[in-house]
Amino acid sequence: MSRRGHHVTLRDIQSFVSYLLFAGRACHAVIRDGGDPAWSLPQLPYKGDGALFRLCAEAFDPAGVSHPAWDERLVKGEIDGREWLTEAVPEVEALDPANIARFRGRKRAFFYYHEAGSQLFSIADDDDEGFRRFMESSDQEAMRHLIRKLNRVFGAPGDAGLRVWQCHRYGQSTRRVLYSALERPRREFEIARPRLSQRMADAFDLVRDHLLLRLRSEPAASLRVDFGLYRALSLAERGAPVMALETSEARRLWQFMEALAGPADPDEEAQLWVLDPLTRETMEVTVDRERRQFIGISPGEPLRGTRH
Numbered sequence: 001m002s003r004r005g006h007h008v009t010l011r012d013i014q015s016f017v018s019y020l021l022f023a024g025r026a027c028h029a030v031i032r033d034g035g036d037p038a039w040s041l042p043q044l045p046y047k048g049d050g051a052l053f054r055l056c057a058e059a060f061d062p063a064g065v066s067h068p069a070w071d072e073r074l075v076k077g078e079i080d081g082r083e084w085l086t087e088a089v090p091e092v093e094a095l096d097p098a099n100i101a102r103f104r105g106r107k108r109a110f111f112y113y114h115e116a117g118s119q120l121f122s123i124a125d126d127d128d129e130g131f132r133r134f135m136e137s138s139d140q141e142a143m144r145h146l147i148r149k150l151n152r153v154f155g156a157p158g159d160a161g162l163r164v165w166q167c168h169r170y171g172q173s174t175r176r177v178l179y180s181a182l183e184r185p186r187r188e189f190e191i192a193r194p195r196l197s198q199r200m201a202d203a204f205d206l207v208r209d210h211l212l213l214r215l216r217s218e219p220a221a222s223l224r225v226d227f228g229l230y231r232a233l234s235l236a237e238r239g240a241p242v243m244a245l246e247t248s249e250a251r252r253l254w255q256f257m258e259a260l261a262g263p264a265d266p267d268e269e270a271q272l273w274v275l276d277p278l279t280r281e282t283m284e285v286t287v288d289r290e291r292r293q294f295i296g297i298s299p300g301e302p303l304r305g306t307r308h
């Protein structure tokens with residue numbers, strides 16, 4: 001959760017642990033419900049109210065991870081009792097496939113109490129795990145990965161350089177045409193990570209919840225990459241129209257693109273890519289910057305990626 005940028009107080013944690021023990025019930029209710037699977041430990045993190053419970057569910061819920069082998073065995077009740085890590089073995093008879101609530105409960109118990117439960121982590125490969133690997137990678141790997149993701153938002157391939165896209169629009173109207181006149185090579189960028197002073201580092205551990213992608217020549221032209229932005233880029237790869245939404249992440253990306261654009265050189269011919277964000281069709285346009293006229297227009301290949 002700290003990697004997502006969330007701050008949790010000690011009081012929040014104490015309340016969370018208290019709920020896992022008692023679930024807000026009196027002692028007689030705890031004794032009465034002792035054998036009810038609905039009040040078992042694997043279910044309680046997803047039953048409580050409050051920010052910490054919501055964050056737990058958003059970060060990882062075993063019930064939302066589909067496994068090609070274990071799901072069928074859990075429905076059919078084909079689980080060897082010796083594989084459970086606790087003597088309080090959950091009920092394992094066959095389930096009605098339509099009973100989603102019971103299956104979700106059994107899936108959570110499987111994650112907490114079964115020796116193969118950790119396999120759900122490896123198969124989930126969700127945005128949290130991807131962001132963790134991204135933050136732990138080297139600066140060179142992080143830059144390649146990030147530039148590749150940024151290019152894919154607009155359907156452009158590769159990580160050798162970052163293509164800079166711009167648009168003109170009035171007010172909050174839909175972006176109807178995007179154009180790109182510049183691709184900045186990867187060598188122009190650097191990765192910057194927050195660091196504590198040595199005195200502070202001796203006393204505290206720094207939670208690394210973001211890094212910056214910025215121009216070497218102009219550090220003010222930077223993009224803060226936190227979990228929210230990383231997830232937005234991942235959603236764009238999976239087909240979500242991220243850049244069409246007026247979210248804080250989309251605004252950050254457009255501001256970064258504007259900062260990268262820079263002034264045009266009037267003494268050279270320029271190759272421009274023009275993109276229709278709806279159809280993904282492109283045109284390659286050659287212009288004479290000095291004479292301010294078109295030299296040639298040719299259709300390009302439709303770009304891959306999401307529709308915006």
